[in-house]
Amino acid sequence: MSSIPKELKYAATHEWVRNDGDGVFTVGISEHAQDLLGDMVFVELPEVGDNVAAGDDVAVAESVKAASDIYAPIAGEIVAVNEELEDSPETVNSDPYGDGWLFKIKADDPSEVESLLDAEGYQAVIDEE
Amino acid sequence: MANRTPLYDAHLKAGAKMVDFHGWDMPLNYGSQIEEHNAVRKDSGVFDVSHMTIVDVAGVDAKAFLRYMLANDVAKLTVPGKAQYSSMLNEKGGVIDDLIVYYFSDESYRLVVNSATRERDMAWIESVARRFQVTVTEQSELAMIALQGPKAADKLKLVLGGEAFAKVEGMKPFMSVQVGELFIATTGYTGEAGYEIILPAHAAEKLWNELLNVGVQPCGLGARDTLRLEAGMNLYGQDMDENITPLEANMGWSVALEPADRDFIGREALEKQKAEGHAKLVGLVMREKGVLRHGQKVVVDGGEGVITSGTFSPTLGFSIAMARVPNSVGSTAEVEMRKKFVTVSVVKPSFVRNGKALV
Numbered sequence: 001m002s003s004i005p006k007e008l009k010y011a012a013t014h015e016w017v018r019n020d021g022d023g024v025f026t027v028g029i030s031e032h033a034q035d036l037l038g039d040m041v042f043v044e045l046p047e048v049g050d051n052v053a054a055g056d057d058v059a060v061a062e063s064v065k066a067a068s069d070i071y072a073p074i075a076g077e078i079v080a081v082n083e084e085l086e087d088s089p090e091t092v093n094s095d096p097y098g099d100g101w102l103f104k105i106k107a108d109d110p111s112e113v114e115s116l117l118d119a120e121g122y123q124a125v126i127d128e129e
Numbered sequence: 130m131a132n133r134t135p136l137y138d139a140h141l142k143a144g145a146k147m148v149d150f151h152g153w154d155m156p157l158n159y160g161s162q163i164e165e166h167n168a169v170r171k172d173s174g175v176f177d178v179s180h181m182t183i184v185d186v187a188g189v190d191a192k193a194f195l196r197y198m199l200a201n202d203v204a205k206l207t208v209p210g211k212a213q214y215s216s217m218l219n220e221k222g223g224v225i226d227d228l229i230v231y232y233f234s235d236e237s238y239r240l241v242v243n244s245a246t247r248e249r250d251m252a253w254i255e256s257v258a259r260r261f262q263v264t265v266t267e268q269s270e271l272a273m274i275a276l277q278g279p280k281a282a283d284k285l286k287l288v289l290g291g292e293a294f295a296k297v298e299g300m301k302p303f304m305s306v307q308v309g310e311l312f313i314a315t316t317g318y319t320g321e322a323g324y325e326i327i328l329p330a331h332a333a334e335k336l337w338n339e340l341l342n343v344g345v346q347p348c349g350l351g352a353r354d355t356l357r358l359e360a361g362m363n364l365y366g367q368d369m370d371e372n373i374t375p376l377e378a379n380m381g382w383s384v385a386l387e388p389a390d391r392d393f394i395g396r397e398a399l400e401k402q403k404a405e406g407h408a409k410l411v412g413l414v415m416r417e418k419g420v421l422r423h424g425q426k427v428v429v430d431g432g433e434g435v436i437t438s439g440t441f442s443p444t445l446g447f448s449i450a451m452a453r454v455p456n457s458v459g460s461t462a463e464v465e466m467r468k469k470f471v472t473v474s475v476v477k478p479s480f481v482r483n484g485k486a487l488v
Contacts, residue, residue, distance in 0.1 A: 035146075038351065039163045041441040042418050060467075062420050064162055064351060064441055067467065093161070 002031040005097055009113055010122035011073040023110045027073060028101040032126050037063035040089040045081040045103055059102055074112045080104040134179035135272045135330040139337050143347045151245035153180040155350055162351030166443045169319050169356055170484050173278035174348035175340045180244040183271050183327060188263035192235040197393055198257045200375055202385035206232035212303040212316055214383045218395030222374040226250050227365055229316055231305050243365050272333035277323030279484060285324060288339045320360025320482045355440050361479030368437040368451055376402055379410040379478050406456055412478035413450040414488050419466060421450035426465040431455030444481045451478045
């Protein structure tokens, strides 16, 4: 049973979103997603300053098993990326909701986050798989 | 329900993530497959390979039978316990399976073949055997454990005790010996020193637990795949199959065309192919970010090919692959990855041996 923190929002494509305040949101992949992918070997992140639309493939998580696209859960501007992952991509496996975060988005419309899944909704998505 | 090995409960106890592997419930990893991989390169790891098919061949025609059915020549085996890598081919020279044959006497041999191809292999072996005075016995009550890594000998000594271990101490690669109820062979699928141990199913969990208790890392199929690929060893069904000959799969060294008067199944097709030329299996190395994957298109001087196995190499820190390509190949190739072409180096398909990088 993988953990799905209640305070986060989720996309059906397995990204999580944390509200940092001031319209900025941190994005990562869920514990379930990292478990499916296995040991992470490379993480390709977007550029700071990129403008992205919801659903754009903006990053790639490459594990021993597969390369997997990561989608922007909401529209906005990339304001930070987790450069630590360059040297230690395995952090995505060991701490997916913490130090394994991927990037931060300044939302065009913060209310867009409300339309994402809550923990219960995301659990239902996993159960369907 | 999927087949379970005698170690199924032991895997769950060790925290294994189980997956279906050709009808068997097998451990994929016990947490991190990269840590398991590194343990085998630097220390020791243990794999449950009980799903493999063990077949004993006995009878006055055993030698003649295997000389006819296998591409390598069992007549080269004269020392009891000696092992040989070989393959069974169809009439077109395609690989039905690759295998290891152990020699006990001219009338007694043991074959270890793949599990994924078990039914087809057994049907083939039995159909060829009909023309010979031999008995073919599948040993399904036996388990098999692979103990691999530079510390494998130290660990086995701790578990067996000095007296029993003396029988395997200093044994050269590709040898085997029976020690009590353990059949211990210096073979493996990792490119490291170590053992493959065949034993009665009821004794498997005890040996497994004893190895874990002396600090051997349990390893799953994930690490097994990255280790064998670094070592440049083929995986049946991926790097070769019944439509691919050994010559096209870097297995020419395991085909004995001499002596010329030995008739074996597939011989004619191989001789013809050898004269006409054929595709070959090469190694690819990509030092940039990204991972080469099975199925990706490869372009070389002679035309188009395909990656048969690709992975991130935990030992090297970059991606490696095996690719089947036309015979005319330069020192680089172009690989189509995620809709763009990337230039990679072409090398011999062997990347890491005994913990050391070869590329």
